[in-house]
Structures are given as structure tokens and as C-alpha cells.
Amino acid sequence: MTKEIVEHRLNIPPDYQYYALQKGKCFQKQWHRNRLILIEELHFLNLRAAVADIGCGSGNVVFAFAGKVKSIVGFDYNTESVEFLATKLKVDGITNSYATTLDILDAVPELYRNKFDKIIFNEVIEHFDKSEVETVLSNLSKMLKTGGEILITTPNYGISPWTLIELLIDKFKMFPALLGEQHRVKFTLAGLESYCKSAGFFIKRKGTFSLLSVLLAVFGAKFAEYIVKVEVNHLKYFGPQIFLVARK
Numbered sequence: 001m002t003k004e005i006v007e008h009r010l011n012i013p014p015d016y017q018y019y020a021l022q023k024g025k026c027f028q029k030q031w032h033r034n035r036l037i038l039i040e041e042l043h044f045l046n047l048r049a050a051v052a053d054i055g056c057g058s059g060n061v062v063f064a065f066a067g068k069v070k071s072i073v074g075f076d077y078n079t080e081s082v083e084f085l086a087t088k089l090k091v092d093g094i095t096n097s098y099a100t101t102l103d104i105l106d107a108v109p110e111l112y113r114n115k116f117d118k119i120i121f122n123e124v125i126e127h128f129d130k131s132e133v134e135t136v137l138s139n140l141s142k143m144l145k146t147g148g149e150i151l152i153t154t155p156n157y158g159i160s161p162w163t164l165i166e167l168l169i170d171k172f173k174m175f176p177a178l179l180g181e182q183h184r185v186k187f188t189l190a191g192l193e194s195y196c197k198s199a200g201f202f203i204k205r206k207g208t209f210s211l212l213s214v215l216l217a218v219f220g221a222k223f224a225e226y227i228v229k230v231e232v233n234h235l236k237y238f239g240p241q242i243f244l245v246a247r248k
Contacts, residue, residue, distance in 0.1 A: 047069065051117065053122075133195055138199055207243055210239050212227055
């Protein structure tokens, strides 16, 4: 049986994340930009790293960091997003990166086992059912080399304004439906940490971000970038987005 592609049902175009970052409204652009700033501020990647971006969508991470790593592969279960990313990589002449279809719930192909130094899993883990999270984390671990690291981000359903933000987004149909459609598991920072520890990961760093930086983008991208860096380094609990770095 063919698996349903949620993005198709919700009419989310394959280039959605790319154009949200490039041409979205001020707050939307900053939300997507913050995830890229996070990667930079954590010094998560380096020139020697073989990287996997799991659930890459239309490839914002791949485009931002292809020139700063050894190689990067964008994986997604949505073949249309993969096709968009693959085509644009070719047009842009990016040769150390490629895009391919992968459902992280399926058995990991031998080609991708123990292959990656770093995995980025941005705003993806909440898209699964609770019963599937253990399988997802196990498969991600299989793709990492021993000593490799994973960066996970997800909405913060703990003490943060995210629940209200999500309610307003869905009520006023600002963006494609989230709760119950795209977002199926509600993570707190402690809950995500517990899942990762149970999967055998060692937690290196954790925190939250995007509390004020998204709103302050009205004063300019540079100012918002400064604020999100402060959030990454000092905002332990209250930001609408969680981040967690874990080592295999």
C-alpha cells in the first residue's frame, strides 16, 4: 500500500520551505532562518563532516551548508521535494551534495548505515505518531558513525508560548494545518531528552530558542540574528523551539 504523503493532502508545495525562507513574511522567514543560525552558533558542522539532513524538505539546510562540509545528503519521503532539491542543486552547480528519497520509518539501506558524522533532524520528529518515535531514533542511530552527533529541533510543548502560537496559526489558517495534521507528538525538552537517552544517545547540549528573535525581526535580520544567538546560549526552557544535540 502506498504511504500517504501528508504534504500532498494539505497542498503544501514541494518548494515550501525554500520560498518561506527566501520570500516569506517577516516572521515566517525568521523562523526558518533561526534554524540555520542555530546550526552555525552550535558549531555543529565542519569541513570534514559527512552530513545527512533527514526530512530535508526543499533543502534549506543543504543549500546553506553544502560549501561548509565535506558532503551533505538531503533525505525526504516526499519525492516531489526531493526532485525540487535535486534539480536546484544541479542548476546551482553544487557537486558535493545530492537529494534522495528515504522514509526514516523503513529499514535503513546498507548504503547509509554508519555513514554520517552528523545528522540534522529539523522540525521532523513531531510529525510521527508516538509509537513510531522509538523506531525513528533507532534508524537515525544506525545511520550515524560511532561518535557521530545528531541535532534535533522540534516545537516546545512545555513552558513556552508555542501552544498558543500553534492555536492561532491553525485558527486563522495562516499556514498549512499543524496540530493533528503535521504535528502529532507534543514534545517537552525533558520528554525529548528521555526518548534520546532510551535510544542510546548521550546528550551533549540542549535548550530552546525563537522566543523574541522572531518578533524582533521587524527591526532587521541582523538584530534578530544577534537575539537568536543569545537565546541559543542562554534560553534554557521558554523558547517555542527546542534543540538537542546528542552523540551516538
